Amino acid sequence: MNFSLSSKVQFPLKPIAAVVLFFCASNEAFSAPGELSDVPLYSRGSAEPNLMFVLDSSGSMETMVLPVDGYDTSDPAGSSCSSPVSMTYTSNSCGHGGWGSCTRYYDDVEYRVNTSDGSVQIKLVDRNRAESDWFTWDSSSNCFDEDEDYTAWLYAEANSGGDSYYETGQDSDDYRESTTGHFLNWFFSKENGSGGYVADKFTDEDGNATRSKVDIRRTDIMKSAAQELISGLNDVRVGVMQFNTEHGAKLLSGLVSLTETNRNSILNIIEDIDANGNTPLAESFAGVGRYFISGYEGNNLTYIDSTGAEKQVPGEDIFSGSGTSTILNWGDVSAPDDTVDGGAIQYYCQKSFMVALTDGEPTRDNSISSDLTDYDYGCSSNSGGCTSDEMDDVLKALYDIDLRPDLKKTGGEEVVNNITSYIIGFAEDGLSDTNLMKNAGELGGGGVYDAGNAAELKVTFNTIINNVQSIVGSSSSVAFNTSSLKTNSSIFAVGFDSSAWSGNLAAWNLSDEGDIELNVDGNLGTSSIWEANSELDSIDPDSRVMLSYSNGTGVPFTASGLGITGTDHADDLNLDIQSSAGVYDGRASDRIDYLRGDRSNEGASTGSFRAREGRLGDIVNSTPVYVGEPSGPWSDYEFSGASSYDDFVSAKSNRTPVVYVGANDGFLHGFNASASGANAGKELIAYSPAALLSTTADEGLHALSSQYYTHKYYVDGTPTSSDVYINSSWKTVLVGGLGAGGKGYYALDITNPSDFTEENAADIVLWEFTDSDNNNLGYTFSRPQIYRMSNGEWAAIFGNGYNSSTGDAGLFIVYLDGEDSSGNSHVYISTGTADTSDKNGMSEPTIVDSDDDGTVDRIYAGDLKGNMWAFDVSSTGSWGVASSATSPSPLFSVPGEPITAAPQIARNIEHPFGASPNIIVAFGTGQYLVDSDTSDTNPGGFYVVSDNDVYNLSTSDLEKRTLHTNQVTAEDGSEWLLRSSSGDEFTWSDKSGWYMPLDEGSGLDGGERIVTRPTILNYVVFFNTLIPTGQVCAAGSDGWLMSVDVWTGLAPEDPVFDANKDGVIDEDDYGYIGEKPDDGTEGGPNKSGFLGSKQYTGTSDGGIYVREINLGGGDRAGRLSWEEITPN
Structure with missing residues (x-):
């Protein structure tokens, strides 16, 4: 099946959508561009997701949990006692009959010795009990023996009368907990001012005893963790329920956006939750359904019954209790109304989630409607011997049923407005492993999680919320394996799934006409030649060739190659993120294995690493680069001392083709780009730049393994490859930046893929160049250009990027062989615009060999202040800004319109006039880098400017073009929008070019802008615009x-x-200059690629839009641009 003329095909990704969190804290001062976003801006959802918490309020939540928060086996508090002593017996009675004599040592602790077996019982008093009623921990016997194990019964008094206790939980040994004396010493001590530890009273300012180091009861831990979580949430609607005392759920707070007032109200509501009653899980979850159908409850919902028949039943009947049982106690909360956005579910694109915490399986929980009873057709008895086997039935129904069938897409396409449920089994060993819980997690869509204590509960909450707060986004970008359409042409596309921040790169065949070859049902995913994510997941991690850079040379990405102590890699990889703080844990070796692809340490429990959907991380802004046989233009040139380029081409004509792409898993990946064979799609090399290393808590390679991980960019730049003559031989090199992932570039020798081994690391890795080499280097958004300079050196050329420490905008020329004849590794050309309070930065350049001698003569690049600069590098002496004035002057300026994409350059052959170089520079303006860019209504524009050695041009020197939007209606009633433009004729001797203002933003839509490079084919300039929308x-x-x-x-x-x-x-199509991608696309266009008579455009919703184009002919046909359309 082929798509022709105009088609939209979709790159398959897992559909989980919600909003995302932005930014990490930063103390760096900057204005333009601002604090860079840590996530793709187009993946931001505009409908706040619904998040309903169902918190366990059963009586068992009064049970005490053995604390572990903050405990470290190397903590001196556990071993700093002056003289550990054994427990002694005195005549001082401790009461609570049945026990022998004991000694009281501590103000808010009572521990007793069982005279029969020597085990210790510890009792923690109520937080408000006066310390005067208790003995002080005697300084002569102030600790336990740190090397001894104590089997303790731990209690916490529930009231000052001493006749009710919170217990640690029931098991076969009654209430026993086994712990070390070291732990008990830590638990009953506190840190003094000098950094040591003392055994002392825990009293408040009024002299009353306080709680020990952590909360005592399960309910205290639950409330604290939930409050901490909600305190940090944004862009989400939150509601809270608890178990009703007998049946169903009690609504404590309906779904509300987290304004400051609403947030504080919910925090207070959680604080007031009491623990008593049963565990009616199925009934409570049915109550959640009853709430979520509000605004539609009187209407029919559709589901499939056990016979396979479709049934339609009023929603309030499905989500009800049997008999007179209450399924939902509305409390003091009013039901949502039935206005457009007044229901619990407001919009068809709004995702809904439930997070439920329970410390046990259901009890007295069999009062749900007959529609939900055995909804999963399983009816197997659960392992806990409880009275309900219906919890999984209800969760399956919430996940299956469209709870608001009246909410559809604009075009009438149906969606499923359901609830994804996450279940947490808390503080009971094995709870999450029971058949009922596992079934419930699977059927509810979100899974079941286990948390044994406060630390694990915080991690679990964080893991779930990271999933909830992810939204699927895929900014597809494309590359080809050829520069002209021919047999066996292929297209490569990348994308990502932000629900798990996983990525993919896939290859498809193109037909002889340039259409993407699909299978019979038009599915792009199943017809791909290969997909890199599945290929990468199928190999042994130890067999991967993975490299990095250390101490000036390439090294294997292994524990022995990187070092696990005393190296920069070790300093990073020995850290863990714990509650947003970096903590040394000495697990560098384990993290290296994890980053290589080992998954044995992944999980949700404390000490486990972040669970991944696959090994390949998300690919967002990095476009794939195909490198096959040598294809440079160097056969036309003779370079002094260089061997024959044609001989090099002949020798490497059959080398393995490789497609390279950067991913936010910390690596540049190189995959076998063959269309067939056993090794097609296999990873051949992975490189992790040392410029990524950081000891900041939520940055660096260690953050990738943390359960507290939130998305960061790593290797997010598009690399460039070229054949060059360095070190006395022709080689193929690849140079890449990190985008928002860091301030650094790397260079690799990729001449011989067959030599890609870890043993050859020192030969493959050429160098890294970072801000430590020159502090004018910012975040490396500029894709490098590679060419020969007039001094005979081959170099990588790039703008200095954004948010450098100096705030300057300038151009870097970095020598590929390490240094020039004077020992210089690089040249930096400043524009003199440095400002640390309102930072500037240079974007991607375009290079020009105007005299066609194989060396760069002129370089063009724009900056964040709206300046388009021309650089003169034609002489072998001084290089600099091309203007001849005493201070640097730009070719053209449009203040307030950042230039973040490279310009396109062409000879002004049709209208030559004025002084050399007589070049036209075509570029767009706009920025899409920081959070505020999504709502900025200021528009950008498109500019075509002639360079005739005249500088400081402005829009007054150009002819204006005005855009018009036309609505077209076809005979069948379908409608679409087209664009045309108007303006006066001009001559290039009177004007220096033309400009086209784009549309200003309005309402929830941002201003139209251009953030990708244009392309000139024949006499047509192609460019794509971006309109951020908050609709x-x-x-x-x-x-x-x-x-x-x-x-x-x-x-x-x-x-x-x-x-x-x-x-x-x-001719019926004449007069139009613009159209929007159609055929079902919902995302804006990104950069286009051109092959034959086809234009291929990746879109922000993960698709590839393909359309036929006509490039004309006759006298105006021909190549104007210096840049060939090449595979890479």
Whole structure:
């Protein structure tokens, strides 16, 4: 099955959507561009997800939990006692009959010795009990023997009368807990001012005894963890329920957005939860369903019964109690109304989640409607011997049933407005492993989690919320294995799933006409030649070739290669994130294994690493780069001392093709790009730049393994490859940056994929260049260009990036062989615009060899202040800004419009005039880097400017073009939008070019802008625009595909695309310059690729939009641009 003329195909990704959290804290001062986002801006959802907490309020939640928070086996508190002594017996009676004599040692602790077996019982008093009623821990016997094990019965008094206790839980040994004397010494001590530990009273300012180091009861721990979680949540609607005393759930707070007032109210509500009653899980979850259908409860819901028949039953009947039982106690909360956005579920794109915590299986929990009884058709008895086997039935129903069938997509397409449920088994060993709990987790869609104590509960909450607060996004970008359409052409596309921050790179065949070959049902995913994520998951981690950089040389990414102590890698990899703080845990070796792909340490329990969906991390802004046989232009040139390039091409003509792409798992990956064979799609190499290393808590490689992980960029830049002559031989090198992942570039020798081994690490890795080499280097968003300089050196050329410490905008020229004849590793050309309070930065450059001698003569790049700069590097002496004024001057300025994409360059062959170099520079303006960019209504524009050695040009020197939007209606009633442009004719001798302002934002939509590089084919300039949108249920961005006559700024004289959608491109399509991607796309266009007569455009919703284009012919046809359309 082929798509032709105009088609949209979808890159398959797992659909889990919600909103995302932004940013890590930073003390760095900057203005432009601002604090860079840690997540893709277009993945931001506009409908706040619903998150209902169901918290256990059963009587067993009064049970005490043995504390572990903060405990460290190496903590001196456990061994700093002056003289450990054995427990002694005195005549001082401790009461509570049945026990022998004991000694009281501590103000808010009573521990007793069983005279029969020597075990110790510890009793913690009520927090408000006066310390005067208790003996002080005697300084002569102030500790336990740290090397001894104590079997203790731990109690916490429930009231000052001493006749009720919170217990540690029941098991076969009654209430016994085994712990070490070291732990008990830590638990009953506190830190003094000098950093040591003393055994002392725990009293408040009024002299009353206080609790020990952590909360005592299960309910205290639950409330503390839930409050801490909700205190840090944003962009989500939260509600709270608890178990009703007898049946069903009690609603404590309906779903509300987390304003400061609502947040404080929910925190107070959680604090007031009491522990008493049963554990009616199925009934409570049915109560959740009853709440979520509010606004629609009187109408029918559809489900499939046990016979396979479709049934339609009123929602309030499905989610009800049997007999007179109450399934939902509304308490003091009013039911949501039935207005458009007044129900519990407000929009079709709004995701809903339940997080339920229980410390046991259901009890007295069999009062649900007959519609829900055995809804999963399982009816197997649960392992706990409880009275209910219906909890999993209810969770399956919540996940299966469309609870608001009246909420549909704009076009009427149905969606399932359901609830995904996460279940936490708390403080009971084995609870999450019972058949009932496992079934419930699976059928509810979210899974079941285990948390044994306070630390594990915080991790579990965090893991769940990271899942809930993820939204699927995929900014597809494309690359080809050829520069011209021919047999066996392939296309490569990348994407990601932000529910787990996993990524994929896949390859598809193109037909001889350039169409993507799909299977019979049109599914892109199953017809791919190969998919890198599944190939990578199938191999042994130890067999991977993984490299990094240390002490100036390439090293294997192994424990022995990186070092696990005393190295920069070790300093990073020995850290863990614990509650947003970096803590040394000495597990560098385990993290190295994890990053290599070992998954044995993944899980949700304390001490486990973050669970991954797959080994390949998300690929967001890095475009795949195909490197096959050598394809440089160097055969046309003779370089002094260089061997024959043609001989090099011949020798490497059959080397293994590789597609390289950066991922946010900490690595650049290289995959075998063959279309067939056993090794097609296999990873050949992975490189982790040392520039990523950090000892900041939530940065660096260690953050990737943490259960507190939130998305960060790592290797997010698009690399560049080229054939170069360095170190007395022709080589193929690859140079890449990190995007928002860091301030550094890396260079690799990729000449021979067959030599990719860890033993060859020192030969493969050429160098890294970071801000420690030059502090003008910022975050490396500039894709490097590789070419020969006029001094004979081969170099990587790139803008200095954003948010450097100096705030300057400048150009770097870094020598590929390490240094020039004077010992310089690089040249930096400043524009003199440094400002640390309102930082500037240089974006990606475009290079020009104007005299066609194989060396760079001129370089163009824009900055964040709206300046387009020209650099003159034609001489072998001084290089600098091209303006001849005493201070650097830009070619053109448009203040307030950042230039973040590279320009496109062409010879002004049709309208030559004025001084050399007589080059036209085409570029767009706009920024999409920081959170505020999504709502910025200021528009950008598109500019075509002639460089005739005249500087400080502005819009007054250009001819204006005005955009018009036209709505077209077909005979069948379908409608779509097209664009045209208008403006006066001009001559290039009177004007220095033309410009086209884009549309200003309005309402929830941001201003239109351009953040990708244009392309000039024949006389048509193609560029794509971006319109951020905050519209509810929009895809995050919109935009236009534009195709304009580069000389006039008006419609090309030959129609470029099928504007009227009649299947042909002819004179009826004349006059139009823009269209939006159609055929079901919901995302805006990203960068386009061109092959044959096809334009391939990745979209922000994960698709690839393909359309036929007409490039015209005749006298105006031909190549204008210096940059060939190449595979890489």
